[in-house]
Amino acid sequence: MAVPSLHLGRPVGALGPRTIQVSTRTRLSQPVSIRRFQTTAQRRDDGNTYDVVVVGSGCSGLTAAAVAAKYGLKTLVVEKSRFFGGTTAYSGGGAWIPANKHQPEVGITDDSFEKADGYLKRVLGDLYDQTKVHQFLRQGPKMVEWMEANTEMKFKPVPLPDYQETIPGASAARTILTKEYDGSPLGRRLLNDVRYTLEGYHVFGSLQVDPAEIPVLTNAFGSLSNFIASSSKVFRYAWDVIRFGKGAYMANGNALVGRLLKTCSGEGVTLWKESPASKLITNDKKEVVGIVINRSNGGPTTINVKKGVVLAGGGFSRSEEDARKVFPHEWSAAPKHNVGDGKNMAQAVGGYLPPPNPNNGIFAPISLHKVKDGPIRRFPHFSTDRTKPGAIIVAPNGRRFGNEAEPYQEFVKKLHQLNISKAYLIADRTFLRKYGMGLALAAPMPVRHLIRDGYLIEAPSIRELAQKIEVPAEELEKTVAAMNEYAKTGVDPEFHRGETIYDKFYGDPSTGLPNSSLGYCVRAPFYALPLYPGNVSSTYGIATNENAQVVDAKNQPIPGLYAVGCDSNSVMRGEYPGGGSSIGPGMTFGYVAGHQLAGKALE
Template sequence: MALQLLTKCPRRSGFGTPVTIATRNIRSRNFATIRHFQTTQQYDEEFDVVVVGSGAGGLTAAITATLVGKQKVLVTEKSKWFGGTSAFSGGALWVPMSRHTEKDTDSIARAKTYIQSYLQKISRMEDYDDALVSAYLETAPEMVEFLESSSAAQFVPCATPDYYMELEGAVTAGRTILNAPYDGRRLGSKLVKQVRYPLQGYCAFGSMQADALDFNAWTHPFSNFRNLALVTGSVLRYMVDRVRYGKGTNFCNGNALVGRLLESATRSGIEFRNEAAAIEPILADGRIMGVVIDRHDGPVRVRAKKAVILATGGFARNGSWARKFLPAGSEWTVSPRSNQGDGIQIGLTSGGVLPKPLNENAALWSPVSEIKTRKGPRIYPHFVMGLTKPGSIIVDVDARRFANESASYQDFGKAVQAAGVQKQYLIGTKAHLRKYGMGAALPAPYPINHLVRQGYLVRAPTISGLATKIGLDPRKLTATVEKFNKFAREGKDPDFHRGEAGYDRAFGDPSQPNPCLGPLEHGPFYAISMHAGNGITMYGLKTNQDAQVLDSQENPVPGLYAVGADSNHFLRGHYPSGGLTLGPSMVFGYRAGLHSGR
């Protein structure tokens, strides 16, 4: 997750309203004129493969094309920062049967059964594509082994279970893997500064990162010598890094993944351009020949002899498309501001298509909150922490609960949409806040008063007083809390069954009888205003199992590939386990890199 964020999707240019002069020129000429012009022009640069976008999917494709295909590769990035959405993600990948999995407890057939069981549960079997699912499951462990043996990538197992443990084919742990922390100093003083910053709330003091697996040490630094040594050493290193590099260089989670892939890419001879947007395709004889890149010194025509691989991160920041394809109000997003759908536009101009019908889930849903900083407003996604733990609730503008707060973020997002809720409030006790954190407010011993002064956290000694401060009816909110407290003391939530599902319990507090339920009894109380939002879009160009972009006749557009959010999600946006956005991005990036060299 990143610091370089906007508050909301910009209410400007959509795909029908081009955002650059070059794109306007494309759309003002007919296709035959474009093709004639592009066929006769000369190229400024020439590569075998051009990758548009520098997230994990694009970097995986570039490394694969270079190391396996022995190809000359360029990675071009629109923004100043490398890493895309991947850099500020949690860095999780869903990879059944990887080398980090207990293989005697899992199989590809079992993983496929789990996916089918989930789609049957939600009555969406029409979204099952066996060719894509089989390609993903068969290739995912191969991709992990390739990166770990041929690059600086290093994955670690995670105890996260599949989200629907009651379904056939689910496993309790092993399919989701994370990234080992990475020493960003290995990138050199210039490149380390160009990696996208982590999201505020996922780091401390601006850019001091912590491994997700060390969360307990950071929240209990004085409980034992190991924790104290880890935290003290990290803080001292961070102080030195800030002087030398202007930021922390202990990369964790998604930053660690991007850092490792960037190191591997640069050492492999891959060339990089940042602040270099791909603004139009170069087309001739029914295939893509390259792209025009807009740099500070003007447009550059780049030939791609073998392939152009689109990996620009989707359209979450494109206001008109967000309004067109996402539910009302859910266009609030944590995606980088550069995710304007440039890759999808290039694909459509080149003959690719968007699949029909529209995905039921066109994005990865998450409630989001807005943080005010000296550099402007930033967005924080509420994926897990502070929602699943006891001692908090979420209410709508009528001060009523409307869903199971501890459900997976995708399920909670769907419940938000079904209830027609756009604005909501996370309410918790001081004990909840200081033990688990709330949004961008880190748990004790980290300070929170600055967030109270900014208005991000609203504090009051009583529930009725809190209601008045956030504009809710005090009587209604008091009644809602009293009803919930009765459920919490009894350990059962008959209204929304919070704490009953396997996902709820896995991410709750195991020290409590019901790991997700705790009464809101003792003040002061805190509230955070939240909006319906998304982490990244999951509706894009139609592709096959090798990530080739398909035209309206289901034929590949020669030389053109799309991965990550530029391609349509292989499960059409369904999300039955953690790591099912980053995992597909890298798996199909790997397949694109392999196929481009054939």
């Protein structure tokens, strides 16, 4: 790391603690040496008092905690679930950060604050909030630089175009991914405390794969180098399982959580799992001065908080009551603990819940695997299958209703508009073996159990498939025949699939067909997979200002209270301008909150 660690006994660098807190919001400037007389143990043993308490261990909360701890604040992260990482650990780990330092690596040299601002103004329309958008655009690139210089975070660029690519100001690459991470330094206990990726996003229990590895692994026997790379990955995995009880190679959102957790543990952040926060405590000046935590190993504990509480509980998409009010669909792939505790706690101390946005979540079509006597497994279909050549999606009338490869937010909005509560992804055997369909992974992974459970429906002909899923057979046959014709000509006259940079990005040029997004559906058996409109997060939450402070109905900050990530009303207000529009702002405002708490000026 470029900046020395703040651990005592080692040199204190530019970020070293220069203040100590003597009472709520009273700061006394002290030379660095005063802190040096305290040992780490003394700081930790300071009863139930912390400078900062962060509620939730996703990307937003852990970023705030990492920044606060790096500046020397005594920080506690409480996590409700048995695992750290929240929805973030399930995610692709992509962060949408315009004008970030990595864009030139993929040839983008013309991005700027002004360009991105113009784009957001157009995408958000009436929802555009200049103060918050400007803070996001100003601090996002700085967050990336600061995190890479001071923490374990490492990003990498991806040439994924913005999702409204025809709108002026769009860029061809603003999304950055988390670099894959060898989680061995987390140690056996912490590694096992990281939330597993969603079913279907790993193989053999916990072997994770970076997107860049997929072409190699799905063609392991295609060349000697593919074979060597694939088998060494499997051997490494087996060795990790012996050492740690699970795979230590972390990719995507798991790598993001692994890197942030490593930073937090290295900076002495106290991490409590199975410890839901339930209530904020205020003093007579309405300042937040404490929080009640219900620890699994011993009743409610009141924690005194000197500087502030950061609510980062990941929103409410799994709260049946709140979700029903704002989502026109039933299913969410977020973890079951994300039920709006942060929003509820904030409201109880005067935090303002604005009226809902036109859209209130990150949408994705979801397939459901109902296992006997077990929870329903939910697989969000972002890009792994429905965007690939040969995928066809039909409504219950057997007809297509849009471009299958469209960005997920827009695709589900269309389902809502057309009132389609169930659609079918249709493909043939070649497609299934090459790309997989949801939880049915590409060859050589077995799929029989999924057919047996009714998750994936198989039939020897399109006609019989139509009968099995109860859609009009003639219509489905006509649809498939038309798509086969489009694959040949390379033109989809109905919905223009394959014409955008986005469609091409997720297409497959290796088919050799004229349009990398269009392919054939001709080889029996044929498959159908039911898809439902759903979400992976709520994005509607408690009102915050540009400093991530929770505000009341008069837009006045509630002292000592911050909300970030999906607990706050997103700066994107439920729109999705590009890949990573949740994690990008979540980490940026986590970074902002960390600076505010530490009393460090933001540039």
